[in-house]
Amino acid sequence: MRCDVIAVGTELLLGQIVNTNASEIGQMLAENGIDTYKQVTVGDNRERIVAEISRALEAADALIVTGGLGPTHDDVTRDAVAEVMGVELKRDDAVVERIKQIFRDRNREMSDTNLRQAEVPQGATVIAQRIGTAPGLICPVDNKVVYLIPGVPDEMREMMSRAVVPDLLERSGNRSPIVSRMIRTFGISESKLAELLGDHITDLDNSDDATIAFLANVTRGVTIRVTAKDPLAIDKEEKRIRDVADEWIYGVDGDSLESVVAELVVARNVSLGVAESLTGGSLAARLVNVPGASDWFRGGIVSYASDVKFDLLEVPEGPVVSEKAAIAMAEGACRVLKSDIGLSVTGVAGPAEQEGQPVGTVFVGVSIDGKSSATEMHLAGTRERIRESAVSSALNALRKHLLKI
Amino acid sequence: MRCDVIAVGTELLLGQIVNTNASEIGQMLAENGIDTYKQVTVGDNRERIVAEISRALEAADALIVTGGLGPTHDDVTRDAVAEVMGVELKRDDAVVERIKQIFRDRNREMSDTNLRQAEVPQGATVIAQRIGTAPGLICPVDNKVVYLIPGVPDEMREMMSRAVVPDLLERSGNRSPIVSRMIRTFGISESKLAELLGDHITDLDNSDDATIAFLANVTRGVTIRVTAKDPLAIDKEEKRIRDVADEWIYGVDGDSLESVVAELVVARNVSLGVAESLTGGSLAARLVNVPGASDWFRGGIVSYASDVKFDLLEVPEGPVVSEKAAIAMAEGACRVLKSDIGLSVTGVAGPAEQEGQPVGTVFVGVSIDGKSSATEMHLAGTRERIRESAVSSALNALRKHLLKI
Numbered sequence: 137m138r139c140d141v142i143a144v145g146t147e148l149l150l151g152q153i154v155n156t157n158a159s160e161i162g163q164m165l166a167e168n169g170i171d172t173y174k175q176v177t178v179g180d181n182r183e184r185i186v187a188e189i190s191r192a193l194e195a196a197d198a199l200i201v202t203g204g205l206g207p208t209h210d211d212v213t214r215d216a217v218a219e220v221m222g223v224e225l226k227r228d229d230a231v232v233e234r235i236k237q238i239f240r241d242r243n244r245e246m247s248d249t250n251l252r253q254a255e256v257p258q259g260a261t262v263i264a265q266r267i268g269t270a271p272g273l274i275c276p277v278d279n280k281v282v283y284l285i286p287g288v289p290d291e292m293r294e295m296m297s298r299a300v301v302p303d304l305l306e307r308s309g310n311r312s313p314i315v316s317r318m319i320r321t322f323g324i325s326e327s328k329l330a331e332l333l334g335d336h337i338t339d340l341d342n343s344d345d346a347t348i349a350f351l352a353n354v355t356r357g358v359t360i361r362v363t364a365k366d367p368l369a370i371d372k373e374e375k376r377i378r379d380v381a382d383e384w385i386y387g388v389d390g391d392s393l394e395s396v397v398a399e400l401v402v403a404r405n406v407s408l409g410v411a412e413s414l415t416g417g418s419l420a421a422r423l424v425n426v427p428g429a430s431d432w433f434r435g436g437i438v439s440y441a442s443d444v445k446f447d448l449l450e451v452p453e454g455p456v457v458s459e460k461a462a463i464a465m466a467e468g469a470c471r472v473l474k475s476d477i478g479l480s481v482t483g484v485a486g487p488a489e490q491e492g493q494p495v496g497t498v499f500v501g502v503s504i505d506g507k508s509s510a511t512e513m514h515l516a517g518t519r520e521r522i523r524e525s526a527v528s529s530a531l532n533a534l535r536k537h538l539l540k541i
Numbered sequence: 542m543r544c545d546v547i548a549v550g551t552e553l554l555l556g557q558i559v560n561t562n563a564s565e566i567g568q569m570l571a572e573n574g575i576d577t578y579k580q581v582t583v584g585d586n587r588e589r590i591v592a593e594i595s596r597a598l599e600a601a602d603a604l605i606v607t608g609g610l611g612p613t614h615d616d617v618t619r620d621a622v623a624e625v626m627g628v629e630l631k632r633d634d635a636v637v638e639r640i641k642q643i644f645r646d647r648n649r650e651m652s653d654t655n656l657r658q659a660e661v662p663q664g665a666t667v668i669a670q671r672i673g674t675a676p677g678l679i680c681p682v683d684n685k686v687v688y689l690i691p692g693v694p695d696e697m698r699e700m701m702s703r704a705v706v707p708d709l710l711e712r713s714g715n716r717s718p719i720v721s722r723m724i725r726t727f728g729i730s731e732s733k734l735a736e737l738l739g740d741h742i743t744d745l746d747n748s749d750d751a752t753i754a755f756l757a758n759v760t761r762g763v764t765i766r767v768t769a770k771d772p773l774a775i776d777k778e779e780k781r782i783r784d785v786a787d788e789w790i791y792g793v794d795g796d797s798l799e800s801v802v803a804e805l806v807v808a809r810n811v812s813l814g815v816a817e818s819l820t821g822g823s824l825a826a827r828l829v830n831v832p833g834a835s836d837w838f839r840g841g842i843v844s845y846a847s848d849v850k851f852d853l854l855e856v857p858e859g860p861v862v863s864e865k866a867a868i869a870m871a872e873g874a875c876r877v878l879k880s881d882i883g884l885s886v887t888g889v890a891g892p893a894e895q896e897g898q899p900v901g902t903v904f905v906g907v908s909i910d911g912k913s914s915a916t917e918m919h920l921a922g923t924r925e926r927i928r929e930s931a932v933s934s935a936l937n938a939l940r941k942h943l944l945k946i
Binding site for chain 1: 586
């Protein structure tokens, strides 16, 4: 099953927004074992959208088209798909009713323009809208299929997991309730994982039981996708992987390092505060992205200037890229933010070395119940990548400490 | 002049990294008045790369291809372009020498694999590499041109501005030294700007003097691009725009809200500290992205829990989404971080209202020389968008205050 992706929107071509949908959809397809060979971005131009959809359907079995489903005259994706299907658009009463209801709920006046969003190509199936006003559409084209979904990330994500992925799996003949499991690791490379699993990978390649694949994200770790028809086979594979790689596995499926840290913190009924230097606020920002963070996240100190470390966090005078400083920062976070647990990160993002420490040197400190320790690590890449990797590494270090209490 | 874009990389299709290059290149082309109608992403597969390049050249005059220029066997972009050109690859001695020099500078051993990066299609012009080991390539295909540049963002950016954009401008017949100016605004909509400029836009459309275009970024403001053959005409246009819209203009060309704030802070020889709540560290993170931030940025307090606001920042007990709280937070930042200036942001990112304040309500506080004030604003969109807009709004509020001292 090959499913390609088309994003519609002149604002994407002009670089006014970043196409994060492309990577999210790519990831969802990869995680579900659906191949994707091409992604295209086109502007809000009916003729060019028609041409790209037709061209993509020559090679792909299915096509996801995002964007251009708004209510205004330059939202022409519906019209373009109807043209490819060779059908007319027809107003759908159920969609109209939901749009009206959304406006009533928000106490807002609906203009007739909004009813453009209720226009459905004849023969298409509606994916009822739940977040925004635009419905999704499943449009058959000969023996292939085009999914139209809104470009707004929240709406895209919700419709992809509720309707598009399940429909793709069904069409690909994969009807088993559990089709795959994502095993999330951090701190180990793809090649090292492959080495640990050794001959087993070859054995699997020659069997029908299960397949495994590696998906690497440069700052967030390697994910192992296990796919099988029988849920029991997936459990068996997960066990086998955990037997050799458990220390690097932080979660499965929708887990992220920050969501796992949040779960551990909540289960232990403790609060968390952070102190960060080279990451400049990104560690705190990643933690507040977890829904409900206000229940356990006290806050953070961005001690960018060295004497903020000395004065506010009581870091002893001396090198600030050091084990000692990381420990004092973690303890300082607990004291200043009145948190049970303190997490800190200090290091050299570059471009130049600092205190004789090379670029990429990072110390992560953890303080729990008055017991503190720090870990030294060496990260690679650009300034931005070192910062992001430092945030992930700090979250992973805290996770490991939390598992011990 | 139409220039389309192809990104090569299986990791992009699988969503392992976000294709930020696409939006950056789109923006650079738009800012230089070069049309782009299509962006494509393909995997590391020679046959498909060849097919996409050939197809793109049917419609576009020029093509930028990023990625797949690494040293390993799955980096096949060079081979694919040579195939499209109908020529052989040939080792370029000057490129070899620079690669060897880079390895010597880093005290690292070079393996022969790296010499793959010195393979150049016959007839192509080399863009000498300065950051990484891969050179860029300008490849003529009949009367059209394909630019090959590395996918690493730093390297892409540097080669785009040094070589690709100037070459595109020359080919498009636009050889004047200053071709366009970007006038950066914040806090005003595209339609309001168009209204302020009124008939003048129509006048320009009917003249040869200059053209103006609006480029909107949803959380970072609207940019006005002025293009003219004569630099004096650009100055004249900028003056005319400033006459009606000066209060919203924060900079030109490469300026960002944070870089302008940094310049103003440096010029006044003061230091800055921030206190933030709903933005959770993103305000500080955006400030540390400015090169040299350690000279003037003291740090930040992420006061996520209300009692961190009360205890550490001495916010008076009471509603924390309020003018009073924003002022106390800004003053608290100065006190705790020992900074001359304090900037704060507190508000409701959603999903639910807070203290009876609707989602999107944000207060920004500024404290300078003991004088403090706060501004109330109402932002729209998702949780993420409200956070990003709140950061931009806070930076803009500080900018306005700095202009007065």
